[in-house]
Structures are given as structure tokens and as C-alpha cells.
Amino acid sequence: MDNPASESYTPTELLICTAARLMTDNTTAFIGTGIPMLAASLAQRMHAPNLVTVFEFGGTGAILETLPLAVGGECTFHRAIAAAGICDVMEAAQRGFIEFGFIGGAQIDPFGNLNSTVIGEYAHPKVRLPGSGGANDVGSHCWKTIAIMRQDRRRFLDKVDFITTPGYLTGPGAREAAGLPPGTGPYRVVTNLAVLGFHPETRRMQLLATQPNVTIQEVINNTGFDLSLAETIATNPPPTPEEIHLLREEIDKDRLYI
Amino acid sequence: MNVIESGLGELIQPPDLNAFREWNRQKPKALIDKRMTEAEAISRFVHDGDYLGTELYGTVRCPMSLVYEIVRQGKKDLRIAGQGVLELDMLLGASLVKELDITYIGLEVYGVSNALRREVESGRVIKCVEWSNASLAWRFKATAMGVPFVPVRSMLGTDTLKYSSAKVVECPFTGDPICLVPALILDVGLIHVHRADKYGNAQIDGISGFAAELARSSKRLILSAEEIVDSEVFRRQPDRTIIPYYLVDAVVYAPFASHPGEMCYVHVRDETQIKELVEASTKPETTQAYLEKYIYGVQNHQEYLERIGWERLEALKIKGEPDGQPCI
Numbered sequence: 001m002d003n004p005a006s007e008s009y010t011p012t013e014l015l016i017c018t019a020a021r022l023m024t025d026n027t028t029a030f031i032g033t034g035i036p037m038l039a040a041s042l043a044q045r046m047h048a049p050n051l052v053t054v055f056e057f058g059g060t061g062a063i064l065e066t067l068p069l070a071v072g073g074e075c076t077f078h079r080a081i082a083a084a085g086i087c088d089v090m091e092a093a094q095r096g097f098i099e100f101g102f103i104g105g106a107q108i109d110p111f112g113n114l115n116s117t118v119i120g121e122y123a124h125p126k127v128r129l130p131g132s133g134g135a136n137d138v139g140s141h142c143w144k145t146i147a148i149m150r151q152d153r154r155r156f157l158d159k160v161d162f163i164t165t166p167g168y169l170t171g172p173g174a175r176e177a178a179g180l181p182p183g184t185g186p187y188r189v190v191t192n193l194a195v196l197g198f199h200p201e202t203r204r205m206q207l208l209a210t211q212p213n214v215t216i217q218e219v220i221n222n223t224g225f226d227l228s229l230a231e232t233i234a235t236n237p238p239p240t241p242e243e244i245h246l247l248r249e250e251i252d253k254d255r256l257y258i
Numbered sequence: 259m260n261v262i263e264s265g266l267g268e269l270i271q272p273p274d275l276n277a278f279r280e281w282n283r284q285k286p287k288a289l290i291d292k293r294m295t296e297a298e299a300i301s302r303f304v305h306d307g308d309y310l311g312t313e314l315y316g317t318v319r320c321p322m323s324l325v326y327e328i329v330r331q332g333k334k335d336l337r338i339a340g341q342g343v344l345e346l347d348m349l350l351g352a353s354l355v356k357e358l359d360i361t362y363i364g365l366e367v368y369g370v371s372n373a374l375r376r377e378v379e380s381g382r383v384i385k386c387v388e389w390s391n392a393s394l395a396w397r398f399k400a401t402a403m404g405v406p407f408v409p410v411r412s413m414l415g416t417d418t419l420k421y422s423s424a425k426v427v428e429c430p431f432t433g434d435p436i437c438l439v440p441a442l443i444l445d446v447g448l449i450h451v452h453r454a455d456k457y458g459n460a461q462i463d464g465i466s467g468f469a470a471e472l473a474r475s476s477k478r479l480i481l482s483a484e485e486i487v488d489s490e491v492f493r494r495q496p497d498r499t500i501i502p503y504y505l506v507d508a509v510v511y512a513p514f515a516s517h518p519g520e521m522c523y524v525h526v527r528d529e530t531q532i533k534e535l536v537e538a539s540t541k542p543e544t545t546q547a548y549l550e551k552y553i554y555g556v557q558n559h560q561e562y563l564e565r566i567g568w569e570r571l572e573a574l575k576i577k578g579e580p581d582g583q584p585c586i
Binding site: 069134136164169174181 | 314315316319340360361362364370371374379386388389391393395399410411412426436464469471520527
């Protein structure tokens with residue numbers, strides 16, 4: 001507890017800061033609803049002022065001065081370079097223009113397949129979730145997909161109830177065999193416990209870094225499948241006071257998300 | 259073409275493009291004053307069992323005043339292209355939806371839709387067919403192009419495809435698997451625009467969502483407009499026309515038609531009201547009470563707005579001059 005900030009951030013704030021650090025200046029990034037929006041806003045204020053945000057209903061290159069509550073809201077094309085429509089941005093992704101895609105999900109499996117459609121059996125769902133929305137498109141077309149979610153054994157499963165959004169499907173070569181664009185796929189999974197990646201050969205999820213004050217064993221205990229470990233496992237630095245200040249005092253003043 | 263996989267989902271609305279051509283041929287091209295009230299537009303152009311589509315998305319530029327009127331008139335057994343938040347939550351809350359082509363129905367920042375959960379988990383929605391957002395928009399695009407399908411690289415390899423009515427074929431040019439999404443022809447399209455003239459020419463400010471595609475996929479198209487302007491506005495800037503008049507069947511003058519959602523450059527969303535709606539949607543009784551208070555209990559959208567209160571509505575307005583020249 002040497003850093004006072006480490007005691008004073010929430011799991012959601014940690015997720016936002018970790019995701020923001022993965023956003024690279026001068027790249028295109030498809031921004032899904034919720035945490036990705038806060039992360040993009042933070043990244044633009046910190047290290048990535050020219051992060052080209054892409055929102056599914058047509059906003060490209062918005063400066064996220066205020067926080068969008070909806071993927072079609074005015075903030076998604078505030079001081080943007082283009083306000084077009086869904087076909088324009090989805091077609092840009094389909095022809096390879098969008099590098100990163102930031103999305104969420106209710107369940108994930110070792111190959112990074114995501115479920116946001118149903119919990120339980122499809123014909124008689126225990127919970128009907130919203131459905132794909134743009135997630136399937138983002139996971140199909142963006143070069144590198146980054147999933148942001150809470151990590152526990154109910155969410156990190158050997159098999160998801162429904163594959164809404166493609167990860168590496170059944171393993172190496174499966175995306176290409178299904179007709180998805182070569183060279184695309186899950187890149188990182190950002191959670192409250194860890195940052196995970198995917199083994200280049202097996203395409204299975206592996207632990208790259210632990211979040212502050214989280215042990216490797218805790219990550220394993222909260223994963224419902226065999227998790228491989230990278231050769232060296234880093235420890236993420238905690239959110240800085242500046243990041244927390246920006247989140248609380250500027251980005252989400254009304255505390256709608258954090 | 260070799261069909262590799264067929265989605266299990268039933269094609270809720272078969273794409274008969276030849277019939278659609280005939281339909282479009284007989285639509286009047288004369289300049290007819292199509293202004294009418296929500297009540298008249300919905301009773302004339304929406305029927306029980308119709309297939310409906312709405313635009314834009316989420317809480318943004320939703321045609322709420324038209325949807326409130328559908329609920330008020332109790333049009334039932336509706337089939338819906340399910341891409342929405344407030345408007346579809348309202349139709350589901352009123353148990354008017356029978357079949358859904360669904361991509362996303364949720365409450366964004368407020369989480370999953372309770373109305374969707376109740377209607378689907380209880381089996382009152384008898385059919386749910388899955389799509390991605392882009393796939394559904396591209397289905398409209400196919401109709402707008404006048405062709406029965408378009409090839410896309412979404413949904414491949416997933417259960418979203420398995421429970422859709424798309425097909426995967428071997429591409430005759432590359433040999434790779436490619437997904438074909440079928441054209442979606444709507445019985446009725448509902449779109450709220452920034453400004454229209456009395457004939458139905460329309461402009462939209464800000465992102466255009468899938469308005470152009472949906473308008474061109476609709477057999478009958480009902481527009482509501484924040485303002486009605488002189489046709490000269492369109493003649494002067496024809497590049498701004500997203501919907502030409504001959505696609506349109508009804509024009510409803512309806513300021514604040516997207517309330518409690520937002521209308522870009524005009525007004526922001528009404529967070530208080532959205533929270534009230536979300537809270538009410540958690541239980542069937544409170545949903546019913548909400549519908550009673552804000553829809554069944556008022557005659558029309560003007561009365562709805564009065565119930566919300568003009569002082570509160572004024573406070574939502576974004577300061578600045580509108581583009582057109584109001585003539586109402």
C-alpha cells in the first residue's frame with residue numbers, strides 16, 4: 001500500500017484505466033458502449049489525443065469532452081471528422097480500416113468467444129440478454145479485439161452458452177476456415193484481476209499481467225478453465241492520482257458509470 | 259453456389275423484390291400534402307401483424323410519438339426489426355410484439371431490458387431471430403439496392419449466425435465462405451427527422467444511422483419531424499435530402515417526438531424521465547402504470563408533452579438557431 005491511490009479506486013475505475021492504457025495514439029478504435037467510452041475519453045486526455053474513435057452509428061474521430069451515454073448520442077460525433085451512418089463505419093471495419101475494437105460480454109471462453117445473447121439454453125433462456133448489437137461485427141472485422149469484463153468463474157467458462165461474437169472459435173485456423181478475415185481476432189482481455197492475451201499457436205487465453213494486489217493464484221481461481229501463463233507475468237501499476245482525478249472530476253462527474 | 263450452412267432462424271419477412279418493385283411503381287410521385295396527426299398516420303398505415311422498423315437507435319432520434327400512438331391504438335402481433343432501446347422497450351412493455359429479428363434490445367447505461375426479458379423468457383414473443391447490428395443494416399441496404407441479399411463477413415462461425423436466417427455459401431469468385439444476409443422489406447418504417455416539407459422530403463442533422471437504408475426498405479413510411487419547412491429548403495440544398503418525398507406516406511409535425519431520448523442539436527435527453535421509465539419497467543404492474551400515465555391516459559403527443567411539462571422540456575433545449583425556415 002505504498003501508493004495512496006491504490007486504496008482509493010474502484011474495480012470499475014481500474015478496468016477503465018487499464019483499458020485506456022491499451023489505446024494507442026493515431027490508431028482507429030471501435031468504441032462499444034459503457035467502459036470503452038470512459039477509457040477512450042481518458043486515453044484522449046492522457047497519452048492518445050488523436051485516438052480516432054469510431055462509434056457504430058456513424059461517429060468517427062470524436063473528441064470525447066463529455067461522456068456519451070449512448071452509441072448514437074451527440075457526444076459520439078462531437079468535434080468529430082465525420083458524422084455518417086452505420087453502413088459507412090461498419091464497411092470501414094470490413095475493409096480493414098479499424099485496428100482495435102473494444103467490447104464487453106457476459107461470458108468468455110478460452111478462445112475468446114463472447115456471449116451477450118442468452119444465459120442458459122437458447123430455446124428456453126434463463127436470462128435473455130440484449131443480443132449482439134455491434135459486438136459480432138467488431139469481433140469479426142477489427143484487427144485486434146479487446147474484451148473488457150469482470151472476471152470470475154461464472155463469466156470465464158470452458159464453454160459459453162452462446163457464441164455471440166467470434167473469438168478464435170474452436171482454435172488455430174478456425175476463424176479463417178469460417179471465412180473471417182485473416183489476421184484478425186482477440187488480442188487482450190482486460191479484467192479487474194488481470195490482463196490476458198492469447199497464445200500465438202494454441203490461440204488459448206494466457207495470463208500476461210496481474211492487476212495491483214492480485215496474485216496469480218487468484219486469477220487462476222477465478223477462471224473456469226485451464227489458464228496458461230506467459231513466460232513472464234507483469235504486475236500492472238495502479239491507476240495514478242491523475243487518472244482517477246480525470247475520471248471523477250471531468251469524465252464521469254455525475255458518476256453514471258464509476 | 260454451394261450452401262455451406264443455413265441459419266436455423268425462420269425468415270420472418272421473405273424478400274419478394276418483384277412485388278416490392280410493383281409496390282414502388284404504384285406509389286404516388288405527385289406532390290401531395292401528406293401532413294397528418296400521429297393518430298391518423300398510425301390508424302391508416304399500421305395494421306395488426308405488420309412488420310415494423312424504427313430508426314435511429316438507443317435513446318437517440320427515436321420516433322417515440324409514433325410509437326406511443328401505436329401503443330395507444332393497441333396495434334398487436336407486431337413483427338419488429340429489433341434494434342432499439344426506448345421505442346422497442348415501449349412496444350415490448352405493452353406486449354404488442356410477436357416476432358423479433360433482434361440485434362440489440364437493452365437499456366445501454368441502465369443494463370438489460372426488463373420488458374425484453376419478460377416477453378422472451380415467457381414465450382410471449384414467439385420467435386426471436388438473431389443478427390448483428392451491421393447485418394441488420396445491410397439487410398436494409400440489400401432492399402435499398404433492390405437485390406435479395408448482400409454478402410457480408412459478419413456473423414461467420416458463431417451462434418449468432420446459427421440462430422439467424424442468413425446463409426453461408428462458398429464465394430463463386432474467391433472460394434472462401436461468405437455470409438449472405440437476406441433483404442428485409444418492412445411493411446412500415448418509422449423515422450423521426452429534423453425537418454421535412456409537407457410532401458415528405460426530409461433532412462437529418464448529425465449521424466444518419468440507417469435512415470437512408472430503412473426509408474428505402476419500407477413499403478409504407480411514416481415520418482415525424484421536429485419542424486415542417488418550405489420545400490424551397492430542399493430545392494436550395496438538394497445534397498442534404500436523405501429521404502425524397504415519394505418514399506413517404508405520412509408527415510407528422512412533432513417537436514420533442516424523441517422524448518425522453520435526445521435529438522441532436524435540438525434537445526438533450528431527459529434523464530429524469532428515462533430513469534422513471536427504467537424503474538417502471540422492472541415489474542409488469544409498474545410498467546402498466548407508466549403506460550397508463552403517459553400513453554393511455556393522454557389523447558396525443560401534445561398532451562403527453564403537457565404532462566411532462568413545458569418548463570422541463572424548455573430546459574432540455576440546446577441553444578442555437580435551427581437550419582431551416584419554419585413555416586408552421
